[in-house]
Amino acid sequence: MSAATKKYLRIAFGLAVIAALIFVPMNFNRYGLFILSQWAVMTIAAMGLNLTLGYAGQVSLAQGAFVGIGAYTAAIMTTQGLPLIGALGVSIVLCFAIGWLLGYPALRVQHHYLAFVTLAFSTLAFLVFRNEDWLTKGIYGISNIPRPHLFGFATNKPLPFYYVCLGSLGIVSLAVWWLIRSPWGRAFVALRENPIRALSLGIDTRRYTLMAFAIGSALGGVAGTLYAPLTQYIDPVPFNLSLSLDLLMMVIVGGSGFYFGPFLGAMIAVLLPEWLRFTQGYYLMLYALAVILLLIYSPTGILGILDRYLTERRTKAASALREVAKPKLETAA
Amino acid sequence: MSAVLEVSGIKKSFGGITAVDGVSFDVHEGEILGLIGPNGCGKSTLFNCILGQLTPSGGEVKVDGKVVTGLRPSELNKLGVSRTFQLLQVFPKLSVRENLILAGQEHQGNMASRLFGPSDAGLSGAADQMIGFFKLDHLATEQAGGLSYGQQKLLDVAMAFMGGPRLVLLDEPAGGVNLTMLGDLKERLAAINREKRATFVVIEHNMEFVMSLCTRVMVMAEGKVLAMGKPNEVRANPAVIEAYLGH
Numbered sequence: 001m002s003a004a005t006k007k008y009l010r011i012a013f014g015l016a017v018i019a020a021l022i023f024v025p026m027n028f029n030r031y032g033l034f035i036l037s038q039w040a041v042m043t044i045a046a047m048g049l050n051l052t053l054g055y056a057g058q059v060s061l062a063q064g065a066f067v068g069i070g071a072y073t074a075a076i077m078t079t080q081g082l083p084l085i086g087a088l089g090v091s092i093v094l095c096f097a098i099g100w101l102l103g104y105p106a107l108r109v110q111h112h113y114l115a116f117v118t119l120a121f122s123t124l125a126f127l128v129f130r131n132e133d134w135l136t137k138g139i140y141g142i143s144n145i146p147r148p149h150l151f152g153f154a155t156n157k158p159l160p161f162y163y164v165c166l167g168s169l170g171i172v173s174l175a176v177w178w179l180i181r182s183p184w185g186r187a188f189v190a191l192r193e194n195p196i197r198a199l200s201l202g203i204d205t206r207r208y209t210l211m212a213f214a215i216g217s218a219l220g221g222v223a224g225t226l227y228a229p230l231t232q233y234i235d236p237v238p239f240n241l242s243l244s245l246d247l248l249m250m251v252i253v254g255g256s257g258f259y260f261g262p263f264l265g266a267m268i269a270v271l272l273p274e275w276l277r278f279t280q281g282y283y284l285m286l287y288a289l290a291v292i293l294l295l296i297y298s299p300t301g302i303l304g305i306l307d308r309y310l311t312e313r314r315t316k317a318a319s320a321l322r323e324v325a326k327p328k329l330e331t332a333a
Numbered sequence: 334m335s336a337v338l339e340v341s342g343i344k345k346s347f348g349g350i351t352a353v354d355g356v357s358f359d360v361h362e363g364e365i366l367g368l369i370g371p372n373g374c375g376k377s378t379l380f381n382c383i384l385g386q387l388t389p390s391g392g393e394v395k396v397d398g399k400v401v402t403g404l405r406p407s408e409l410n411k412l413g414v415s416r417t418f419q420l421l422q423v424f425p426k427l428s429v430r431e432n433l434i435l436a437g438q439e440h441q442g443n444m445a446s447r448l449f450g451p452s453d454a455g456l457s458g459a460a461d462q463m464i465g466f467f468k469l470d471h472l473a474t475e476q477a478g479g480l481s482y483g484q485q486k487l488l489d490v491a492m493a494f495m496g497g498p499r500l501v502l503l504d505e506p507a508g509g510v511n512l513t514m515l516g517d518l519k520e521r522l523a524a525i526n527r528e529k530r531a532t533f534v535v536i537e538h539n540m541e542f543v544m545s546l547c548t549r550v551m552v553m554a555e556g557k558v559l560a561m562g563k564p565n566e567v568r569a570n571p572a573v574i575e576a577y578l579g580h
Binding site: 181182186203207311314315 | 384405407411424440441447448449454476
């Protein structure tokens, strides 16, 4: 198959998936649309973490806290009559700034030490959500969070709001695609693979580390801003450490450092439990077992398996070409 | 000729051990200075002190007359100082072309233009030229991690030149490279030195490589400068023969 054919096949497959995401849910019930919207929201949050962890190699156990900050910002502002788009702007700026500050420890500590720093931040954020009643209404939470009117259209019903979530995912996906293909994306990879060499090539590893944290956190904020009107009620519990761990699992299971990893990881984390409901109480056990087996077989996640297969195929093809060229080269020598 | 690099009394101690003990030397524009000496004599530590990877315990480093002691490696790179490491340091997941673009991209524009500008930072042409120069044409789109050791070494060296440096410090560029590729590498380095007036400092154990490439050779032993001179003078120096070259 030629490279052009492969390219067209990939484009056709992408278009088919987008069309399916637009048209198939039209027949879904309320619950189905909620689950699919949740997938879109969690994919955005996981894309942020994938940027910080997968591309830039900085461990973070705080992504759930940023989803919480975004959700509370949206809930507080929209219940006061302010527009969701304004809340989105505030969430992005707030999470970017906090993420930037949280990146400073990453300049001094790495790996599990950094994980503990971000874990402490996650706990701190949860305590603020729970204890600062004057702002967050504490354990009682914030209810009646409105869904927005966009371009004159109400999105109160599940299907229109699903399209809001899907559209947001589309915009974020394009932005992240742009980012990782830009020189910044390349610098993030350099930061992950070899920070000392990156420094020697003029890459300001400090600035890129902070940027990786800030942008990843801002995407967590975007996800949170959508999460609040999706559920229309928030309390501190969904934003505790387990959300950060879930998001981490989404990134790792899907394939850390792969563009489509978060899409797949979020799909498995959000949709698989629904599909496994027929197993009743066993679904969590089956899920845990599947994750353990996957990570033993392929620590680079599901897309890591595909990547390994493609690399092997490419290597074999290159070796075959070299074998063919060998006699000619020897004659030339 | 003006001095591109001036090193004065550089010292570096690790606890009670003095790895570099008051080393001073100059490197002039267009010169290739070889740095030789037995293992553990402080060559790589000296490189790391010059390049900001380590903070020297004493002394001063100047590049083009400007004091750069203590500057971060990325800041030094922006001033036109580049390096390679003793061990291979390519980015295995990136293709050969992407490695080269990465190596030069921070010299193009600013943070904003690198985000909103073209994804190759306008360096595809320069990268392809470098690929051709180092005879890696057939490997341009291959992942660097899949290349042979010698090919990765060539890529590693090529990356050091992507930012158009004035001064390049090469740490054992010939290590582990087969004879054919070694000849290619020497020829490429000599050509860059000749055509672009680039200045090199080369740490190397391969004496044939050093003696045929370098215009001057500095010998270190036990953290100090043992001898300095033209290759044939150093080769005949009894102290050098005693400490390093052998009889």
